Amino acid sequence: MNVVIIGTGYVGLVTGACLAEMGAKVVCVDSDKAKIDLLRAGEIPIFEPGLKEIVTANVEKDQLSFEVGLSASAPSADIVFIAVGTPTDQVTGDIDTSYVKDAVSELATLLDGYTVIVSKSTVPIGTGDQISSVIESFSGGADFDVVSNPEFLREGSAVFDFMNPSRIVLGVESSRAENLLRELYDPLCPAAPVLVMDIKSAELTKYAANAFLATKVSFINEIAALCDSVGADVECVAHGMGLDDRIGPRFLKPGPGVGGSCFPKDTRALVNIAKDHGVEARIVTAVIEVNRRQKTRMVKKVEFALGGRMDGKRVGVLGLTFKPNTDDMREAPSLAILSALADAGVQVKAHDPEGMDEARPLLPKSIIYCSDMYDVFDDADAVVVITEWDIYKHLDFSRAKGRMRTRTLIDMRNVYRRDTIESLGFQYFGVGR
Numbered sequence: 001m002n003v004v005i006i007g008t009g010y011v012g013l014v015t016g017a018c019l020a021e022m023g024a025k026v027v028c029v030d031s032d033k034a035k036i037d038l039l040r041a042g043e044i045p046i047f048e049p050g051l052k053e054i055v056t057a058n059v060e061k062d063q064l065s066f067e068v069g070l071s072a073s074a075p076s077a078d079i080v081f082i083a084v085g086t087p088t089d090q091v092t093g094d095i096d097t098s099y100v101k102d103a104v105s106e107l108a109t110l111l112d113g114y115t116v117i118v119s120k121s122t123v124p125i126g127t128g129d130q131i132s133s134v135i136e137s138f139s140g141g142a143d144f145d146v147v148s149n150p151e152f153l154r155e156g157s158a159v160f161d162f163m164n165p166s167r168i169v170l171g172v173e174s175s176r177a178e179n180l181l182r183e184l185y186d187p188l189c190p191a192a193p194v195l196v197m198d199i200k201s202a203e204l205t206k207y208a209a210n211a212f213l214a215t216k217v218s219f220i221n222e223i224a225a226l227c228d229s230v231g232a233d234v235e236c237v238a239h240g241m242g243l244d245d246r247i248g249p250r251f252l253k254p255g256p257g258v259g260g261s262c263f264p265k266d267t268r269a270l271v272n273i274a275k276d277h278g279v280e281a282r283i284v285t286a287v288i289e290v291n292r293r294q295k296t297r298m299v300k301k302v303e304f305a306l307g308g309r310m311d312g313k314r315v316g317v318l319g320l321t322f323k324p325n326t327d328d329m330r331e332a333p334s335l336a337i338l339s340a341l342a343d344a345g346v347q348v349k350a351h352d353p354e355g356m357d358e359a360r361p362l363l364p365k366s367i368i369y370c371s372d373m374y375d376v377f378d379d380a381d382a383v384v385v386i387t388e389w390d391i392y393k394h395l396d397f398s399r400a401k402g403r404m405r406t407r408t409l410i411d412m413r414n415v416y417r418r419d420t421i422e423s424l425g426f427q428y429f430g431v432g433r
């Protein structure tokens with residue numbers, strides 16, 4: 001089967017590589033020539049575990065290739081996936097679907113024979129209909145169907161998630177398109193149920209799922225704030241809640257707030273979509289506010305740990321990306337936290353195993369970046385763990401402590417045991433502990 005993927009970012013490149021691995025002949029297309037040049041040279045523009053291996057293997061097998069424009073690949077495609085970005089429009093706060101519309105307009109004039117156009121991007125409800133209208137008006141009678149197939153992979157384990165999905169959601173209103181998609185996904189289907197529904201329900205499923213997960217995290221962060229005030233331990237509370245299988249333990253992990261390219265943008269989008277349709281999304285609105293305040297709480301926590309004065313203090317930071325195993329800095333909590341620390345006159349030294357190049361243009365110029373994680377401890381009044389990379393879990397604190405001015409550890413991910421850290425002479429501050 002000939003598959004074209006438009007947009008070769010976190011979702012598009014993983015989708016393309018995995019579908020090639022499953023036997024499809026895939027062309028990944030991107031408007032960013034530098035990205036395509038890099039891929040053609042055998043480099044991977046993003047950090048995603050396991051991705052390089054399957055990209056390289058499938059390029060070698062001639063199953064996967066890369067193009068800048070659609071003209072060479074679209075006419076012979078059986079299925080075209082749209083996997084371009086759908087960021088928040090900075091002016092209106094709505095989702096900016098212009099990348100989807102541009103991609104579809106380019107595609108419309110190139111279709112030749114029956115083609116299924118699949119939206120993998122997370123798009124506002126009704127976008128499927130808009131894609132159909134654009135194709136109809138630009139193509140002059142193309143034979144096509146539009147499908148919504150939202151993606152649920154997580155950065156950091158994207159290849160595994162794509163190959164082992166919990167479900168495959170197909171918003172599809174034609175049996176011809178459904179059959180083609182079922183054939184494409186067949187290698188994954190013994191394990192994953194295929195849920196067939198109308199296009200709008202599929203589009204909304206993605207927003208509802210992300211908003212619910214963000215709600216769970218924000219809920220436990222609110223409980224963590226209460227734990228800090230009453231002297232309870234949120235880890236015990238979360239454990240006690242999570243063993244109830246109506247609740248479940250996952251996403252009950254307190255931290256510095258949710259970030260990344262999906263949860264913040266998708267919760268904002270859901271609130272706006274609901275408002276446009278006369279519905280007040282009060283829970284999701286509260287989630288956005290709780291998440292904003294969580295970052296402010298983290299800055300206050302640092303201020304408290306520093307004895308109430310931040311100006312002139314030195315703080316080491318471990319972890320910048322919004323989660324481990326990615327280089328993605330989009331809406332990472334570290335952005336708000338480090339900016340506030342720098343504004344308050346704190347001198348910050350930071351380390352991240354993969355995210356420092358991405359972080360540099362987004363963070364205040366005063367931040368110093370360390371290639372050795374132990375260097376953030378030098379002369380520090382406190383060290384803050386913002387992202388729980390595995391290498392930080394195995395830090396040798398007895399080696400690090402001698403380099404600090406004051407032994408204070410602020411563990412925003414509750415990675416360490418308080419008693420272990422305190423026995424090394426540190427003051428320990430967790431979240432809700």
Ligand code: NAD
Pocket residue numbers: 006007008009010011012029030031032035083084085086099100102103120121122123151152153154155261262
């Ligand atoms: P991304 O920003 O990493 O990649 C998007 C790519 O599309 C970029 O390389 C860009 O150059 C390219 N592009 C834009 N317009 C184009 C055009 N007209 N033609 C060709 N290429 C074009 O985005 P992403 O993180 O992969 O997200 C893509 C979509 O998937 C979004 O809607 C997002 O919400 C959704 N999604 C993302 C994730 C995730 O974890 N990143 C998970 C599930 C769903």
